[in-house]
Amino acid sequence: MLLSRSAQNKMTRALAAFKKSIKLSFTQEMMLLSVTTAYTGLELTFFSGVYGTCIGAVNRFGSEAKSLIGLSGIFIGVGEILGGGIFGLLSKKSRFGRNPVVMLGIVVHFLAFYLIFLNMPNDAPIAPMEGTDDTAYMIPSKNVAIFCSFLLGLGDSCFNTQLLSILGFLYSEDSAPAFAIFKFVQSICAAVAYFYSNYFLLQWQLLIMVVVGFFGTITFFLVEWKAAAALAARGSDYSSI
Template sequence: MADWRLINVLVLGIGFMFIFSAFQTCSMVEQTVITDARDAPNSTFTGNGYTSLATIYVVFAAANWIAPSVVALCGPKWSMVLGGFLYLLFIASFLYPMTWALYVGSVLVGIGAAVLWTAQGSFLTLNSDAETVGRNSGIFWALLQSSLLIGNLFSYFELRGATTISDSRRTVLFGVFSGACFLGVLSFVFLRKAPFTSSKEIQNVNISSSGIRTGPGEPNGTEVVNVMEDRPAGPVKALVQSFKLMATKNMLLLSVCFAYTGLELTFFSGVYGTSVSNTKILKDPDALIGICGMFIGAGEIIGGAAFGLLGKRTNRFGRDPIVLLGFLVHTVAFFLIFINIPDIAPIHKTEDVAYFYSVFPNEYVAVLCGFLLGFGDSTFNTQIYSILGFMYPDESAPAFALYKFMQSLAAAVAFFYSDVLMLKWQLLILQVMCVLGSFCFFIVEWGASHLHGPGMYTSID
């Protein structure tokens, strides 16, 4: 029984690795690919990458409220097959760019994302118990984050030396992405129904919507958390619970931090890669997107391992020092990007230098900034998972729904303004929200520490 659960977790992680090797790399090169397709001779294509990505996150935010019903109807396994298939349709639409297909695909993948992640959380719960949940969530996290390395490594070799992404090069790129996504969807078909789990085995298990364990820690080091129901709550009930929770002081404060993670998600997953590609004074800028993406993934993996999987050791002084580290890392990253990347780069191609005319864009600084963006993102997200599980053990579903909702909504807003605002204004918005989000997190964390006493910290280990 235990062996089949572990096999299920491995197959689940591999499936997500294939799907997100394709999708996350697709997101990073989307605006560049679309710009080149739009500028091609005799092209009738008028799509916009930022608008497409904004649409994805708007729909994703809204679809979070219907996804539990889909999972209850179809079951976790076939819900993941459905969600993954919608990702495949979106990626395949780039093989022959058509404006209507781009935006229809964006709507479909937004729905697919909500269904896929809700089903994944449920499936991982059913295949875990109190003793294996840490191991299983760690395996899933590692396989998921490796997608950034794999997809961007292929992107680097495929785009190396390219000045534009031609039709033939785009066909190869998205043909491989489509194939990888198909393998991910196919792997879900081989998932087996989880063996029967007694209530004693699962009474201490709780998996968030992203599949990472959360829960309150006790002074003696043990953890007591609640199990996600086998049948997810309906969207109306979840919505009512979420709005009630949203009205509380702590959740309003945390929502500022949630929104910040959405803004910086937009920046590192779409805007930064486009800006690097558009900086033509850099050496081989299109291929550099892949290298930056790999280092974003490396930062995510290292940060996730340090503050998630090894959280009992690194969280001994609480969550606020880790969030403070994330704040400092992102502040340094934003400053280096400001002095390294031209102001107009998020919008169109340029051979300008950055803000200081004596400082020319540098490939090594661009790659370093990618690592800092990924590492800082992991610090914020691991500690958000931790504090939500700690403070809302009996309301984890609406708490995480609010987190995903606010994050997705902020990401959508950021993609809308990314196509019109110069880089300095985007970085200013990020820095202001970084300060506000960190400060609001500190207030909630200090309040929780005061109420529950020292040592009452949890992690996603």
């Protein structure tokens, strides 16, 4: 009897948490942040799966093409760690809020996308097992490819640190549902990106990320400005955001 009542209470709490998450997902701030979150899901798929495939498919890299995949992953990690450490610490002392970091992140990513567009063959994501002998707008460079890996990791850390920060600030009392929505949207978009990565040429995958990233940055700015205005109305300093 006690076990049945305990299980029923757990089910009730789980259902209440689910309803709260659904309700929270339709708030204006969460819907705006979902666009930014969607972008992090798309670029997560790109740098964790697609870009390494592109590097390994370029025959002009020679016998080192496959080994460059591992090196690319290392430099993505270096960018993530460096950005996470720097922006995680600076965000506590920043007087300008989160927008400059997100702006830096999108600029870094756009630079990476442009260099990848110039450096990688267009058919690299869907090349056969034998690889591709095509070239893009420049002779494929190993150094540029690895540098782009670093930029992808650095830009991703900019977005993730600031997204987690603003979610924790806006939903300090409902943090669990807020972060559940964040991971749900990110995972769904990552899955969608994995699906179309097997069919779309590199230029179209980059274009999708540029468009979603542009609008995701704007929606993040809108939420941040609204949060800053709410703080100012309460007489709090912006650095406390």
